[in-house]
Amino acid sequence: MTHAHQMGFRALADPTRRGILHLLAERDMTIAEVAENFQMTRAAVKKHLTILKEGDLISIQTIGRTRVNAINPDGLRQISDWFSYFDAFWDEHLSVLKTEIEKDTT
Template sequence: MNQAHQMGFKALADPTRRGILHLLAQQDMTIAEVADNFQMTRAAVKKHLTVLKDGDLITMQSVGRTRVNTLNPDGLKQMRDWFAYFDAFWDDRLATLKSEIEKDIK
């Protein structure tokens, strides 16, 4: 359950990888095309893509001799859903009520 989020959150913890996700949100890209958008070697970019794949945030598909990387909406959605645990706090009125109750208890 919570363990499923570990790879995903680790993948999101790097700014380069979040940048890659933004790129792939625009269009699918090969490794070389992704690498063109960053000042680092293709090998380094490839490892970031592997981390994103392990985090289930993208998928890879071989097309001829290239490999196309595609955003995985399901994986991203699962990450977003982790925050649902805190839904009770989003509503300011509920949060205020909660803190008032806690004050009374003390």
């Protein structure tokens, strides 16, 4: 597992950060706009956004004095691809197990 994957999983481990990703999936937002949706300080929201950025799950663009947060589709795709690999791994192994069990019962 790469460092980027580790950071991405760390970012996804927290329910608040997953909530932030749901918000950003709807539209790009400033820190203040994200903070309006949570019972926490802007500083706490900024810390969550920083962790999401370190996990490559969002991008942060500075426009004038405003920082706009947006979903990073490539970062999310890498996490999804990693999970998909293990989905296929378990599907194959469970299929083999099922075949072996069915042999024993017939």
